[in-house]
Amino acid sequence: MDPDERLRFKQQVEKAGFIKNFDVKLRKRDGTEIDCVLTSSIQKVEDGSILGYQGFIWDITERKRAEKELEEERNVLRTVINNVPDYIYVKDNEGRYVMSNNAHVSFLGAVKPEEVIGKTAFELFPQDLAEKYHADDQEVIRSRKPIINREELSTDETGKKVWNIMSKVPLRDSSGKIIGMVGIARDLTKRKEAEEKIKNYSKNLESMVEERTRELNRALFDTEQARDRIDGILKSVGDSLIVTDLYNRVILMNRSAEDLLGIRLSEVIDRPIDFAIEDKTLRDRIKTTLDKKKSGYQFDFELPGEDSEHHRIIRAGTSVIEDRTGKQTGIITTMHDVTYEREIDRMKTEFISTAAHELRTPLTSIQGFSELLKIRDDMTEDERKECLSYINAQSVNLAAIINDLLDISRIESGKGFSLDKAPCNIAELIREMVPSFQVQSKKHQFDLILSEEPIEMMADIDKMRQVFENILSNAVKYSPEGGEIRITGEIVEDRYQVSIEDKGIGMIPDQVERIFDKFYRADYSNTAIPGTGLGMNIVKYLVEAHGGEMRVESEVGKGTTVRFTIPL
């Protein structure tokens, strides 16, 4: 025993006569120090002199060590408990705080645990919250079932609303008896706020997306409407249109172009024009339009027609498409079937040369015979008369040709004829006219089949004469071998119908179809048969001007029948 300890022990035991539970460190014989507790009393003899000390020594080294370990463990636990950010507290069965860690203490607005220990929730929270907490606590204690991770609203020391996540578990002593509960809680406010923020943000985002989508849809709708409108315009344009991009791919074709080229846009869209257009001229022009820049091309090309002999002539134009900034975006090609116009042009040229030829024939006679009359004085009287009759007949012929030309120009200009209508008898007119034709052509036999009853109608007698002259001279011209020319006049319903039937060369259906076309001559390759190609056009016009109708039937090698009606 340490000498000082020994002295202290001695004084105490001598003063009181005994000592109880005296903590002391003793040294064993081998030198190791042990913790001991002494309980001792003095043994005195009669005279009061000290005989010695009697007592017990307990070696408590082991107990001390266990206590120390426990203390250290507690210290670790306390340190942990006090330093976690979670709120940790313990309440007894009556709801009084038995323990409160630092986080919990400061959550309650206190500084030291002592301000909390021994109090109940009713002293630290508003009434409603306190009641709720107390009920929860009692429920855990009663049911012995824990509450785990429940999120709930609370208020902090300043009264601000806070979100907590809390767990409450029953607390038992070593015998298993419930002695209270342990609570652990954590502040969720920040997370909740963040969640809320995210929720709001995503809600906001959603509505933004919705708004954008709406705008896009609106824009899309507008664009589609605009495109529909443009499509509608393009489709309604009579001319054929093809739009190609900078890489010569087909972007658009209107209906007219589809029909013209005999393909559908759906078959060639986004494909090179080589798939859409067979004609090399057209393809090459489209492809080189970009190099040529703004002016583009104007050109004709041919497409196969109904049969191998009849090509369609197409007038095409290409031009570069530029956007608002002047950037080139493609090529638009317009096409227009000009077969008919070209045919008209051809017929006009043909007509001019035919008309010139027609004028030349009478002029040859007039110039020739008149010059002979002038320079010859050896002619007989009969020969002179012969020459004069040629000159006279050809002058009349010339006048007729000129009248035809004037008539057609009158019809062309839209002025038309002013009909000088008066009561007249068509049958009578026919009877009157036929003999002069019969005289001119001995090869033909004119047969008249005319109804006997007197027919009267309102007509311009001169124009009707012109109509008959034309039809009869055609009948004669186109039946060069001669034969019967039958003229029938009869009443059909409320009309007078005249048919002139020859046994001539006739026409193929195509020629019949075009017989009323201006400048058209069924036999234009055969210029030996005189005619301007205007007669039938004029005749039809005159018949229709009288309110009548006209029809032609013909068969090659059999002959032609011209039939017309005039209202009574």
Next chain:
Amino acid sequence: MKKVLIVDDHAEVRRLVEMTLRVGDYKILQAQNGQEAIEIARNKKPDLIIMDIMMPGNMDGLEATRILKDDPETKDSIIIMLTAKGQEFDKEKGLEAGADDYFTKPFSPLELIKKVEEVLED
């Protein structure tokens, strides 16, 4: 007496040429189409043929001229084509077909006589 064949589908024109040539000592032959012209040319060997280009039927004046000039029997006949005035195209075709000369319609009878005398001189 020189023989002159007049080929034209218009009787009136044949009559005009005939009356025009009456001043000379010519034997006048007439044909109204190409085929007839070839037949007469082979039989009568005319010195001169005055040939209209435009005639109806299968054979026009050009074709008849070509055939006559290809045939050794008839190729010596001089051929004057009667062409429409101003139709250079026809003139060229006529000469190509083998015609020796051409004359345009309408014509002056005096000039036709001169032309005929000119080609028949040698």
